[in-house]
Amino acid sequence: MTDILANDTVRLKVKFIDTDINGNQIEIAPVSVLMTIKNSANVTIVTAVPTPITSSQFYYDFTPSLPGNYKIFFSGILANNSTISVNQQIYVSTPTEDYQPTVFLREDEIISFAADIEPLYLDPEQLLPYFPEASLLEIGEFIHNYSSEVKNIFKLLDDEDGSNIPFVAFEYMRAAACCDLTRVYGSGGDDELSIRLGDLSVTNKNLPRTTLSRANATTWCQIAAMLRKEMLTAKVGIKAVQPKGIPTLPTIGAGKNMDPYTGLSVYYTPRDLYGPNHIQSPNENPIPERSIRKYD
Numbered sequence: 001m002t003d004i005l006a007n008d009t010v011r012l013k014v015k016f017i018d019t020d021i022n023g024n025q026i027e028i029a030p031v032s033v034l035m036t037i038k039n040s041a042n043v044t045i046v047t048a049v050p051t052p053i054t055s056s057q058f059y060y061d062f063t064p065s066l067p068g069n070y071k072i073f074f075s076g077i078l079a080n081n082s083t084i085s086v087n088q089q090i091y092v093s094t095p096t097e098d099y100q101p102t103v104f105l106r107e108d109e110i111i112s113f114a115a116d117i118e119p120l121y122l123d124p125e126q127l128l129p130y131f132p133e134a135s136l137l138e139i140g141e142f143i144h145n146y147s148s149e150v151k152n153i154f155k156l157l158d159d160e161d162g163s164n165i166p167f168v169a170f171e172y173m174r175a176a177a178c179c180d181l182t183r184v185y186g187s188g189g190d191d192e193l194s195i196r197l198g199d200l201s202v203t204n205k206n207l208p209r210t211t212l213s214r215a216n217a218t219t220w221c222q223i224a225a226m227l228r229k230e231m232l233t234a235k236v237g238i239k240a241v242q243p244k245g246i247p248t249l250p251t252i253g254a255g256k257n258m259d260p261y262t263g264l265s266v267y268y269t270p271r272d273l274y275g276p277n278h279i280q281s282p283n284e285n286p287i288p289e290r291s292i293r294k295y296d
Helices: 136-153 167-185 220-235 270-274
Strands: 010-015 017-019 025-027 032-038 044-048 057-062 068-077 083-093 192-197 200-205
Touching: 010 032, 010 083, 032 057, 057 068, 136 167, 136 220, 167 220
Parallel strands: none
Antiparallel strands: 010 057, 017 025, 032 044, 032 068, 068 083, 192 200
């Protein structure tokens, strides 16, 4: 519509649609349709009834004689006397004069749209000071990945907003997203940093570690791995155990406490210590002492 010259015939088309309760587009058949065209001075130059193509589509062939900006208004009247309006604009030029709109962008602008990034338990703007060259959309996608992981770990419902998530989970999502952003932009996560000043040389190396902790983690990725370990450890409790009962059978021989070679008791018993007439009181420990042997 921007390469129109004066005295060219332009077919102006319109289609009346609406949306249902599910958000789907449906065609509307108006009872009558009226079209009005105004020039750059906002003066009406054409008023006509467009030709129907279908019950919801109409067209009108317009031949502008002068260059300029033309505004087209289509008004459709429905059976319930309500009106639907559709507006358009065309720019008409000449072979020697290129007519352009008075309002236009100074430079190209790219608008990005993000969908299906729920859950998002961390605000992407919190990480923007660490990575100013990254976009909020890119940061939000990384946070969304780890928010989904936290949601599965803590079994959160779809209507949870993240207000009840433990603090270590927020720290994990922040560190894990920064770890991924570091791999893209390479700031703050170098494995080796060295500074040389004359004969003085200082090198900070990221040495391999067998066990990560808050004390020895130096990069975003190491901090994220340590926080994830803490988060999973907090979810695991002690396994249910049942104390073992007091042993009642001797540990040597098939139900015997005798040495098969000597025929003597392996361990001292109260009878051996106090004689055959010793009577054991109910308060004494029935388990024989294992620390005193007759022989080694």
